[in-house]
Amino acid sequence: MSLAMPYVARQQWNGKREIYNRPRALLRGTLFVELDMPFTGKGGCQDE
Template identity: 45%
Template sequence: MCLDQLPLAMSYVPMQRWEDLYAPSVALERGTLFAKLDLPFIGKEAVQNGR
């Protein structure tokens, strides 16, 4: 199969209840209105010894 025939991306977005909402100004900073979806990316800090 050629790579150009594969879908670009697939996402999973769980349904959220309208609870634990951020204030609009905080939501703009955090990138989400829902506090439960606010899962910051840790990146290389999560990997020990840079591996």
């Protein structure tokens, strides 16, 4: 059995970031506007 350890980059909170209100954050899946990157199904690996 192989165990994988995830890595999450540490981010500094300076209090100046734009954030969504609670209902909007729940709908978007993130509190931070700058991290709101909806999946479009484009990009990534391409088969050759």
